[in-house]
């Protein structure tokens with residue numbers, strides 16, 4: 001059995017007892033916000049570090065297939081928010097749900113990654129001595145705790161899947177190059193490709209264009225907008241021009257809460273936002 005599937009089954013079994021209560025709470029929360037199908041929602045999340053509130057009653061709702069940009073000055077809580085979603089940090093209070101029934105505050109990081117939330121960190125973590133193709137092959141094996149074997153024969157279906165992802169992340173011509181030979185931007189795309197091999201429903205991307213050339217930045221914009229729809233994509237980014245080029249809806253975080261939310265030009269005209277950005 002596919003280890004990921006095994007994990008899912010176990011997870012369902014373990015949680016069968018309280019799934020009804022959990023679902024009622026989540027449906028209520030979704031309805032309150034007027035969303036038909038939120039895939040991710042955080043409600044009234046607070047995270048304290050030694051009494052300092054990195055997140056302060058944060059509520060955030062991401063729809064299925066949406067592309068959302070999260071901006072905000074340094075220290076606003078953007079990374080902490082991603083840490084809560086991925087289970088790295090436990091909130092002191094509040095609720096965090098993935099889909100209708102998965103309570104993220106009660107799942108391990110490993111379970112969260114396995115059930116469809118992929119996170120791309122700033123620094124790419126590819127296997128430099130392996131080829132681009134092999135990196136995607138390695139990423140197909142869900143269980144990161146067991147070093148996968150590259151000697152096992154791939155099925156035709158698995159090859160097709162790797163080919164499709166190679167094209168999506170614009171690395172079809174580089175498939176036989178070792179990852180170490182890629183440019184910085186191409187390594188970032190490869191890492192996105194490695195996440196895609198796991199078929200995530202949500203992709204969290206922290207500062208995707210840091211260190212990229214202008215051309216790489218433009219192609220990254222196309223890549224991320226192309227991934228939305230099939231995936232929900234949440235992008236944290238400082239570069240306003242980039243955000244403007246991809247954003248449908250922008251959330252501005254400040255001091256651990258949502259300061260403003262809406263279309264980029266609306267948000268930019270918001271006096272609260274202007275004040276925070278001029279003041280920082």
Ligand code: ADP
Pocket residue numbers: 049053054072073074075076077078079080081
């Ligand atoms: P952003 O990503 O928006 O720049 P962060 O989420 O990294 O902000 O940090 C929010 C606030 O929480 C900052 O003031 C930061 O110093 C603080 N913080 C984050 N992680 C920790 C931690 N592990 N211990 C103490 N303070 C932290």
Ligand code: MG
Pocket residue numbers: 078079080
């Ligand atoms: Mg950060």
